Amino acid sequence: MQKDPDIQLELGTPLSERMRRGDLFSEHCPSREVLKHVTSRWGVLILVALLGGMHRFSDLRRKVSGVSEKMLAQTLQCLEYDGFVLRQSYPVVPPHVEYSLTPLGMEVAKKVEDLADWIEGNFPKIMDAQEKFKEINEV
Amino acid sequence: MQKDPDIQLELGTPLSERMRRGDLFSEHCPSREVLKHVTSRWGVLILVALLGGMHRFSDLRRKVSGVSEKMLAQTLQCLEYDGFVLRQSYPVVPPHVEYSLTPLGMEVAKKVEDLADWIEGNFPKIMDAQEKFKEINEV
């Protein structure tokens, strides 16, 4: 009987450790927010794109095809806030802004790229599995 | 001048290669769907949870705290469809269903866990960055 049923105590790990790293399995874990930014629809693509080096806003917009200006700006702000992206603006006309990865950002971006690459590389296998599923479940 | 402006031709990579792996940067790339399933709010947590071995529906519901039954069922179906999760149901009363990772699922799950672990482990650094951002931008 707990006051807040959301707080899960995992007895295997000491409390201090859980506070320091957060525990993604427990609700309201602050790490979930960061995870959301990183794994968001456009977050993934932007991070991977920036692994290729510095990009201007419009470069990113063209590279990550399908993203709207609004979403690009918003996602970049999240990633900047988390310390993954560095934004350098030069106050000239027309505006000139450069986006790049911070050292911290490089690390996450590599993890994200790993995942993305795996999916791209194994896409044929996945499609096979999907076909089999459809056959079996007569969809 | 193209009929479908969404189709981006990246001249660095041969066409056959792009068709086989898909290109996440181009809109409507089918891999984006799979990526969405895997990086979805609950997809990440479910995959990581299943790395710990077979789970029943309710076990997962308790472990991945915050997930609703509806979302759990839906996400599991997506992951099953993609060939990442194996569902074995025993027609007894009350119902008994076991979920586990396929070999393919283990591979993605590891990539996802890598990412999740990195975020959990570096969360203090991220928080520091967030604090600095707030100071500088007087939020």
Add this chain to the structure above:
DNA sequence: ATTTAAGCTTACCTTTTTGTGTGTACTTAC
């Protein structure tokens, strides 16, 4: 003289995602 471009912001609207509550069929525990 008008268009184009840069990098956004804002308001408004649509689509997608997620949550809630209910029902089901049956058994075991209280």
Add this chain to the structure above:
DNA sequence: GTAAGTACACACAAAAAGGTAAGCTTAAAT
């Protein structure tokens, strides 16, 4: 006799994400 657990499905509602179009500033290109 009633409640709880099991693994969902379904209908409805709320919330979040995303798209669209306009505006801003100033200079260069047409």
